[in-house]
Amino acid sequence: MTDRREGGTEFAGELPVVRVDAEIASTEGELAPLGLSLSLDQAAYVMYTSGSSGTPKGVVNTHRNVVELALDPWWASGRHRRVLAYSPLAFDSSTYELWVPLLSGGLAVVLPAAKIDLGEIGEAIARHGVTAAYFTTALFDAMAQEAVDSLGRLEEIWTGGDVLSATALRTVLDRCPDTTVVHAYGPTESTVFCSYQAFTTDTRTVERLHLGGPMANTGMYILDDRFRPAPPGVTGELYVAGSHLAAGYLGRPALTAERFTANPYGPPGSRMYRTGDLARWNQHGEIEFV
Structure with a gap:
């Protein structure tokens, strides 16, 4: 575990604590491997559902799941080189926000989770040159109405989590001609996304909404x-x-x-x-x- 920089944090049990502001040196004077043996099928994290249909369920996602998501051929376009990361780690979109850019040599632009109002998001997109982001359908709808110019700064937007408003989608496609918009579907049990419908810069009309084609594998x-x-x-x-x-x-x-x-x-x-x-x-x- 790592402590907070200001110190004074107590941990229950016998756990090693790594000081985030301390230098870690090996006997050889260089960075040393941790010596951990890891299987792709070991758990990477446990994500709890909302419990809307009963007791919340802890979904066990593996390292293989994360790697399969992050290395999907769709991301190879380069549009996800600077991804806005603002979701709490308890929300599975954070898996996309962190690992899709970081496992492909990109950058995650971390926005404090408490600052998720439209103004803060728009300012962060402009200030840090964000190229891609994921928004829940509710947030996408709000930004389409009140901050569509901020969306136009992005090269690609992913949205999902609920039924997408065709009106909001048409607004963004009309007002943001250079932005690819992707309508995604996927429960937590399928590691964030399992299918998507893409509206590229050559596709600016909405004939019908559907769940799109499946992701790789x-x-x-x-x-x-x-x-x-x-x-x-x-x-x-x-x-x-x-x-x-x-x-x-x-x-x-x-x-x-x-x-x-x-x-x-x-x-x-x-x-x-x-x-x-x-x-x-x-x-x-x-x-x-x-």
Whole structure:
């Protein structure tokens, strides 16, 4: 653990404390490796859901999950080289805000979590040359109405977490012609995002909103109550498979087995997550959220 710079912080238990303002030297006078053995399938963090459907669940996301998200080919555009990081670490968008830029040689522009009003966000974007950011749909809607010029400074915006307002999206596409806008979908159990619908600088019209295409190494299925694929136009439950899937729920094996089921459409031993969301395939081969 690390202490606060001002000191005076007490930790329970026998834990090593590393002073953040102290120099750490090895016997050889150079930085020494920590000597830690790490598996990609070890837990990177536990993220608790809101508990809106019962007791909050601790979602165990692994190092592999984080790496798979951060190394998705979409980020290779370079537009995410300076990402605004303002979400609390208890909110899974912080995984995108920190690791997508940092694992690709970029920079995370850290804004104090207490300062999330539109003025502070707009000022930070301008002052630090932020190139990309994620906004919940509610915040995106507010900025589209009151701070759209700040959005226009960004090269790319990701938004999701709830149903996106088509009106807010059209406003941003019209007023910010040089900004790519990405409508994303993904529960915490799929490590922030599992699919996206992109509106690039060449696509400024909104014909229809849908959940977009899956991210790399990700699969999405719409199944009936007997795990059979739902025909186009028929509502079913949405399942997500692939490398973004969390390990399960901390200390809740029964719930993990219920929600993270065997994937009959994938390789032997693979799993899929039943999101509980209802969806259907439309006539264009796109997944519509119901």
